Amino acid sequence: FLYFIGIPGAMSAQVHKYAEYLGVSLQQYPELYSLMEAGLKAPLPAGWEIVQDGASHYFVNSVTGQRQKDHPADDMYRQAARRQMDELGARSPVASQVTPLRSRGQNHMDLRSAGGLGSPPPSSPPAPAA
Secondary structure, three states: OOOOOOOOOHHHHHHHHHHHHHOOOOOOOHHHHHHHHHHHHOOOOOOEEEEEEOOEEEEEEOOOOOEEOOOOOHHHHHHHHHHHHHHOOOOOHHHHHOOOHHHHOOOHHHHHHHHHOOOOOOOOOOOOOO
16 A cells, blocks of 8 residues: 655656666656556565564565565566567666666665655554654
């Protein structure tokens, strides 16, 4: 679940940040907006939960014990975007033109939390806005 605040354009800004995080330039590939929006809204797969550790968050698979900073669906959306860019005639332009936020120390949870978006586990109430 995502928790939206009623600020016009907040979702659009988050979609653009998420696309940048995955290494996708929506300015160059506006056709990928709906894919990036779906990635940002992606629910956690079965067995995954979000754990808060102080000010940071991470994802844990309760079945395998795997822990990671990235949302489990991020790689799927990244690969889908690259396939679509290839179909549009791209030759890996995004990797050279956009520095993914991931390499700048930001993760998917940071994007979901920014501007009032959040993705807490369904059993938890939304985190209070900072």
